[in-house]
Amino acid sequence: VTDDSRDRRPEQGPPDAEQALQTGPDELRTEEAEEAPQPVVEGIPAVRSTLFERGRGIYAFVGPIGTTVIAFFMGGLVVLATGHNPLRVYRAIFDGTGLNWFFHVGSYSIRIPFSTHKVFFWWDTSSIAAQNLQQTLLLATPIILTGLAVAFAFRCGLFNIGGQGQYFVGAYVAIWIGTTMAHLQPFVHVLFALVAATLAGAAYAGLAGFLKATVGAHEVITTIMLNWIAIWVGSYLFGQQGPLQNSAQKAIPISNDVVEGAKLPVFWGLKLLQGLSIGIFIALAMLVVYWIIINRTTLGFEVRAVGFNPEAARASGISVARNYTLAMAIAGGFAALGGACDILGWEYRLGPGDIQASEIGFIGLAAALLGRNSPLGVGLGSLLFAGLINGTSDRQLDPTIFPPELAGNLTTIIQGLVVLFVGLNLGGLAMLLRRRRRRRPS
Amino acid sequence: VTAVATRLNGVRWTSPRAVGVVGIVLGILAFWLALPPLHTRTTVVPVVVGILGIAAGIWAWSRAERRVGGGAVVAGVLGIVLGISAAQSSVGKLNQVVVWSALLAATLRYATPLVYAAIGGLYCERSGVVNVALEGMLLTGAYFGIWADDFSHNWVVACLVAMAAGAVMATIHAVWSIHLKVDQIITGTAINFMALGITGYLFIQHYGDNGTPGNIDQYGIPDIHLGFIASIPFLGGIFGQLNLMIWLSFLLLILTYVFVFRTPYGLRLRSVGEHPRAADTVGISVYKTRYIAVISSGAIAALGGAYLSIGFVHSFNQDMTSGTGFIGLAALIFGKWRPFPTWGATLLFGFSSALADRLPTAYGNQWGTLFQALPYLLTLIAVAGVIGRSIGPAASGRPYDKQ
Numbered sequence: 001v002t003d004d005s006r007d008r009r010p011e012q013g014p015p016d017a018e019q020a021l022q023t024g025p026d027e028l029r030t031e032e033a034e035e036a037p038q039p040v041v042e043g044i045p046a047v048r049s050t051l052f053e054r055g056r057g058i059y060a061f062v063g064p065i066g067t068t069v070i071a072f073f074m075g076g077l078v079v080l081a082t083g084h085n086p087l088r089v090y091r092a093i094f095d096g097t098g099l100n101w102f103f104h105v106g107s108y109s110i111r112i113p114f115s116t117h118k119v120f121f122w123w124d125t126s127s128i129a130a131q132n133l134q135q136t137l138l139l140a141t142p143i144i145l146t147g148l149a150v151a152f153a154f155r156c157g158l159f160n161i162g163g164q165g166q167y168f169v170g171a172y173v174a175i176w177i178g179t180t181m182a183h184l185q186p187f188v189h190v191l192f193a194l195v196a197a198t199l200a201g202a203a204y205a206g207l208a209g210f211l212k213a214t215v216g217a218h219e220v221i222t223t224i225m226l227n228w229i230a231i232w233v234g235s236y237l238f239g240q241q242g243p244l245q246n247s248a249q250k251a252i253p254i255s256n257d258v259v260e261g262a263k264l265p266v267f268w269g270l271k272l273l274q275g276l277s278i279g280i281f282i283a284l285a286m287l288v289v290y291w292i293i294i295n296r297t298t299l300g301f302e303v304r305a306v307g308f309n310p311e312a313a314r315a316s317g318i319s320v321a322r323n324y325t326l327a328m329a330i331a332g333g334f335a336a337l338g339g340a341c342d343i344l345g346w347e348y349r350l351g352p353g354d355i356q357a358s359e360i361g362f363i364g365l366a367a368a369l370l371g372r373n374s375p376l377g378v379g380l381g382s383l384l385f386a387g388l389i390n391g392t393s394d395r396q397l398d399p400t401i402f403p404p405e406l407a408g409n410l411t412t413i414i415q416g417l418v419v420l421f422v423g424l425n426l427g428g429l430a431m432l433l434r435r436r437r438r439r440r441p442s
Numbered sequence: 443v444t445a446v447a448t449r450l451n452g453v454r455w456t457s458p459r460a461v462g463v464v465g466i467v468l469g470i471l472a473f474w475l476a477l478p479p480l481h482t483r484t485t486v487v488p489v490v491v492g493i494l495g496i497a498a499g500i501w502a503w504s505r506a507e508r509r510v511g512g513g514a515v516v517a518g519v520l521g522i523v524l525g526i527s528a529a530q531s532s533v534g535k536l537n538q539v540v541v542w543s544a545l546l547a548a549t550l551r552y553a554t555p556l557v558y559a560a561i562g563g564l565y566c567e568r569s570g571v572v573n574v575a576l577e578g579m580l581l582t583g584a585y586f587g588i589w590a591d592d593f594s595h596n597w598v599v600a601c602l603v604a605m606a607a608g609a610v611m612a613t614i615h616a617v618w619s620i621h622l623k624v625d626q627i628i629t630g631t632a633i634n635f636m637a638l639g640i641t642g643y644l645f646i647q648h649y650g651d652n653g654t655p656g657n658i659d660q661y662g663i664p665d666i667h668l669g670f671i672a673s674i675p676f677l678g679g680i681f682g683q684l685n686l687m688i689w690l691s692f693l694l695l696i697l698t699y700v701f702v703f704r705t706p707y708g709l710r711l712r713s714v715g716e717h718p719r720a721a722d723t724v725g726i727s728v729y730k731t732r733y734i735a736v737i738s739s740g741a742i743a744a745l746g747g748a749y750l751s752i753g754f755v756h757s758f759n760q761d762m763t764s765g766t767g768f769i770g771l772a773a774l775i776f777g778k779w780r781p782f783p784t785w786g787a788t789l790l791f792g793f794s795s796a797l798a799d800r801l802p803t804a805y806g807n808q809w810g811t812l813f814q815a816l817p818y819l820l821t822l823i824a825v826a827g828v829i830g831r832s833i834g835p836a837a838s839g840r841p842y843d844k845q
Contacts, residue, residue, distance in 0.1 A: 078643065082647050159627050211825075211826045215826055217825045217826045220574055220627060221768060221771060222825060222826070224765060225768070225772075225819070226818075226822065228764070228815065229818050229819055232812060232815035233812065235814070236809075236812040239807075239811050240807065240808060241806075241808040352811075403646070405646045408642075409638075409640075409642035409643035409760075410639070412642060413639030415635050415639065416634070416637075417636065419631055419632035420618070420629065420632035420633070422628075423624035423628040423632065424618075
């Protein structure tokens with residue numbers, strides 16, 4: 001099927017659209033392209049999906065790294081201004097992330113899965129740092145998936161800031177299926193919960209895409225509204241006397257626990273201490289799936305074409321409406337899978353307090369933008385933010401060095417600075433500057 | 443009044459558009475009939491009236507008035523559903539919730555932050571800069587307003603500080619979107635995050651676990667007590683005791699209308715938003731106009747935030763605006779970037795907030811939690827095109843390159 005569609009592709013898209021995608025928008029950013037009428041939907045234009053395709057080669061890394069450095073530097077200034085030592089604070093945060101685990105190389109052993117054999121390994125898998133790293137990776141799982149939700153929609157020219165709500169929908173469905181249907185086989189139960197959660201999230205986000213495609217309701221507003229609707233519906237579901245509140249203690253607003261059979265297997269660390277579940281592998285696999293869909297399928301081609309220029313895509317026979325809806329649905333599926341992985345992987349229960357406090361979806365947005373919507377970038381960006389959140393959590397951060405409540409807000413500030421400076425596109429800027437310098441002598 | 447009268451004379455009552463509007467009114471009527479003071483106890487009345495509304499909507503739809511017709515169908519369905527549920531619940535509970543004067547006064551209170559946000563957004567978007575950062579600007583105003591009020595015990599100073607803080611946030615947005623030509627939606631989102639982080643950080647640093655002081659209401663923005671209105675039965679309940687900022691929001695609406703549509707400065711503002719190159723050609727500085735518009739938009743939105751913290755709830759919490767800025771932006775779109783239709787939209791959203799606020803008193807906290815989603819749901823329905831597409835300023839969201 002893929003071979004066929006690849007052969008037919010040049011016929012579907014006119015040669016210029018094909019060329020545009022291959023050569024990149026860099027060469028095509030002429031005055032005409034600037035002046036071409038962009039479809040204005042409800043007065044808010046579509047995001048430019050080509051925004052991040054400007055830096056190439058080594059410059060692809062200049063932007064994200066420069067952005068990170070600036071954001072952390074300015075965050076450090078805030079810390080300094082309020083009377084704390086930023087270097088000590090960042091050091092304490094870093095120690096809490098568990099990333100220092102990699103520095104302690106020694107001679108240890110590791111058990112081969114599904115057997116009792118032990119083999120040589122360079123790192124100690126049961127140290128404190130290893131436990132911290134498990135937490136960081138556990139947090140990275142939903143951030144990667146909500147990040148992909150942003151990245152996929154972005155490639156279609158949609159700015160999905162509803163990752164949070166889609167994540168919640170996935171979490172609610174996972175709770176609902178995970179706490180009931182205990183008669184199912186464990187494997188079937190987990191799989192069913194994951195798939196159902198993904199589909200629910202896809203439907204929820206697909207609604208925003210459908211509204212954008214049919215009546216032109218801008219996705220920034222609809223997805224934000226869907227976020228709040230998800231939050232309040234969840235607070236109702238798991239709140240006191242809510243339909244999904246636990247059956248044992250009616251005074252406590254929290255859901256039932258997910259049954260044993262519906263939990264994702266924990267492969268590193270102890271289940272009781274929130275060990276690392278196989279959710280991280282699901283997230284990593286989804287990074288690959290994302291890459292394949294975007295780069296190796298007709299759907300991905302159409303999505304990119306619509307993101308690059310909806311008018312040209314429409315003129316070449318691509319249904320813009322269909323791609324808007326599908327892109328949002330797939331994005332919502334990613335985010336909802338993140339919610340399900342969290343519930344089935346380590347949270348096991350959910351209450352209104354957790355729902356009101358969660359901001360994973362917005363962290364995923366920053367991670368995706370920082371990673372320039374590429375799979376590798378989303379993965380690394382997610383690791384950075386997961387480390388930051390874990391390092392600033394009240395479990396990891398020493399309150400005498402820096403109060404964790406402040407640190408949580410510091411994370412939000414850094415997140416904002418990242419998004420602010422990532423838009424500046426430092427990589428593209430550096431490349432432009434160098435080109436200009438090269439041109440000047442001639 | 444004469445203008446309205448002449449306009450009404452020009453309307454043909456059998457035109458599809460008029461029938462559609464009548465359908466929308468019938469849909470609302472279906473719900474209203476079941477509420478106090480009429481209290482229709484049978485479900486037949488709302489169903490019949492609602493179906494009439496839907497029929498009118500379909501008729502208008504079939505005659506190419508899709509927006510109004512669709513709106514009438516939605517209004518009819520909602521009217522039937524809400525009317526039936528109201529007719530089914532007890533009169534006592536309905537009387538407890540639906541006290542019209544209190545409900546309308548609460549509507550004004552909830553609508554006011556939306557008005558400031560939306561009017562701020564109006565200036566910004568009319569100049570051709572998209573502002574999804576209204577949420578962050580409101581939040582900034584809310585924090586710095588209460589901080590300055592606690593500091594100075596003077597609400598005028600507090601409002602000025604809040605406006606200055608909002609203007610600083612808006613300046614970032616202006617520099618990024620006008621000079622650096624960064625995508626305005628991404629910049630706006632970044633400012634929302636930064637506002638959330640900065641206000642949260644300062645709030646924890648300054649007030650810690652104790653929260654903002656309880657005596658803020660003594661120094662907050664005062665209520666205006668109008669003795670001569672307060673004695674009138676129905677109007678007194680609504681207008682007798684309103685916050686100063688609510689009256690100022692009415693003034694702001696009128697001033698905005700006059701400024702944007704009746705002065706040369708307003709014409710320049712609009713021309714920059716519609717066709718910047720043409721404006722530039724006739725000698726209007728596009729950059730200067732946009733800078734002024736964006737920065738004043740931040741100041742106005744922040745004033746709404748200050749009303750929220752020191753005029754309305756008299757305290758501050760992290761992320762206390764909870765989407766208000768976005769609802770304001772939706773109201774602006776719903777109102778097609780015009781002051782008075784936008785005001786109507788804010789009243790609609792404010793009414794749903796007021797209703798969500800009062801429903802728990804009769805129906806318990808469990809349902810109350812669910813009703814909190816009502817304003818967001820209504821906003822979603824509204825932007826989903828009950829009124830249909832609205833076309834904004836043509837150059838909105840596109841950076842301008844000087845030549």
